[in-house]
Amino acid sequence: MTERTVLVTGGAGYVGSHACKALAQAGYRPVVLDDLSRGFRKAVRWGPLVEADLGDAAAVAAAMGEWRPVAVMHFAALAYVGESMGDPGLYYRANVANTLNLLSAMVQAGVPRIVFSSTCATYGDPIRVPIAEDHPQRPVNPYGETKLAVERMLHWFGVCHGLGWTALRYFNAAGADPDGEIGENHEPETHLIPLAIDAARGGSPLRVFGTDYPTPDGTAIRDYIHVADLARAHVLSLGRLLEGGDSRALNLGTGTGHSVKAVIEAVSRRTNREVPVILAPRRAGDPPALVADAGEARKLLGWQPACSDMATIVDTAWRWHSAPPPG
Ligand SMILES: NC(=O)c1ccc[n+]([C@@H]2O[C@H](COP(=O)([O-])OP(=O)(O)OC[C@H]3O[C@@H](n4cnc5c(N)ncnc54)[C@H](O)[C@@H]3O)[C@@H](O)[C@H]2O)c1
Numbered sequence: 001m002t003e004r005t006v007l008v009t010g011g012a013g014y015v016g017s018h019a020c021k022a023l024a025q026a027g028y029r030p031v032v033l034d035d036l037s038r039g040f041r042k043a044v045r046w047g048p049l050v051e052a053d054l055g056d057a058a059a060v061a062a063a064m065g066e067w068r069p070v071a072v073m074h075f076a077a078l079a080y081v082g083e084s085m086g087d088p089g090l091y092y093r094a095n096v097a098n099t100l101n102l103l104s105a106m107v108q109a110g111v112p113r114i115v116f117s118s119t120c121a122t123y124g125d126p127i128r129v130p131i132a133e134d135h136p137q138r139p140v141n142p143y144g145e146t147k148l149a150v151e152r153m154l155h156w157f158g159v160c161h162g163l164g165w166t167a168l169r170y171f172n173a174a175g176a177d178p179d180g181e182i183g184e185n186h187e188p189e190t191h192l193i194p195l196a197i198d199a200a201r202g203g204s205p206l207r208v209f210g211t212d213y214p215t216p217d218g219t220a221i222r223d224y225i226h227v228a229d230l231a232r233a234h235v236l237s238l239g240r241l242l243e244g245g246d247s248r249a250l251n252l253g254t255g256t257g258h259s260v261k262a263v264i265e266a267v268s269r270r271t272n273r274e275v276p277v278i279l280a281p282r283r284a285g286d287p288p289a290l291v292a293d294a295g296e297a298r299k300l301l302g303w304q305p306a307c308s309d310m311a312t313i314v315d316t317a318w319r320w321h322s323a324p325p326p327g
């Protein structure tokens, strides 16, 4: 076992690359395993890249044997709700079957701990807001269902193989590295804040999906959590597992909701530009309001969001989208 080495699947992607930076700053060596299908070679800056598909069980087992990590952080997944509704099989293969390859390789190599990217999409349409970890999990799309399947898989690998795990249920990841080294880069981009910024810069007008929600201004409410705060929570979760902390799921959010309209206003304020909008019908599968009760993460990890106020989220995202570093 190489004490400070952490295998980071999906470390060339948005959240994974920020976690690699936080790991390196905390003295770990992040080894990224990514097939670059939706990530970027230039985002792998804090350790080596193993270019491999998680679907290739032999390659995953070989990486585990070669690097002998003390733990795995598992970000690699497909993460578009709409895409999952069009091709659920794709999502079961990418998110469930591939994770089975990963967990099997971990058991075989004796790698005892994993921090997993789960999502508030495992809760489905909330019956209570803010949403705590004991809220019923009834996903309303295959994406959320596959993430829940992995949570159950982790449970049974824990019971049967002694695997230690933390499933971090993120709410809406947003923002960019405050130093401007990395940021959000999805192709196609479907997320609200980058699309609002693009609209402010003269791109396509932003479509506001739904103005008839039962919310104060009629638009949907989400809990936006800065990607650097997410990254820090991963490092704290890893530390907790290394110290023998129990296996569990934790919500990561701020506890404060922002409507689509409020986000647009924040982008407009920061950029000093108008955000052209088109009012559009609701997007299928979008609940009216998702807000986290993240009290457990605060208590167990000693974690506090530090840069998740909307002005900082938009400021870091705007700086990244205005001046991505070359290379
Ligand atoms: N972005 C959010 O708001 C959000 C919210 C909740 C949960 N999550 C979860 O967090 C994780 C990261 O999300 P993201 O926004 O950074 O996504 P992303 O698409 O930016 O990153 C995913 C990375 O995984 C890699 N990958 C995908 N399939 C692979 C495979 N078969 N083999 C190897 N690598 C593969 C991609 O190349 C990419 O680099 C995902 O598991 C996602 O479900 C994201």
Ligand SMILES: O=c1ccn([C@@H]2O[C@H](COP(=O)(O)OP(=O)(O)O[C@H]3O[C@H](CO)[C@@H](O)[C@H](O)[C@H]3O)[C@@H](O)[C@H]2O)c(=O)[nH]1
Pocket (backbone or CB within 6 Å): 079, 080, 119, 120, 121, 170, 171, 172, 173, 190, 191, 192, 193, 195, 206, 207, 208, 209, 210, 220, 221, 222, 260, 283, 286, 290
């Ligand atoms: O062009 C757009 C895009 C989004 N929205 C709205 O903005 C809000 C946020 O949408 P988006 O940024 O697409 O995030 P979510 O659909 O909430 O999903 C994200 O957050 C989930 C957890 O909440 C994760 O599981 C997903 O992976 C991640 O994509 C929603 O109300 C959307 O309807 C618009 O009005 N117009």
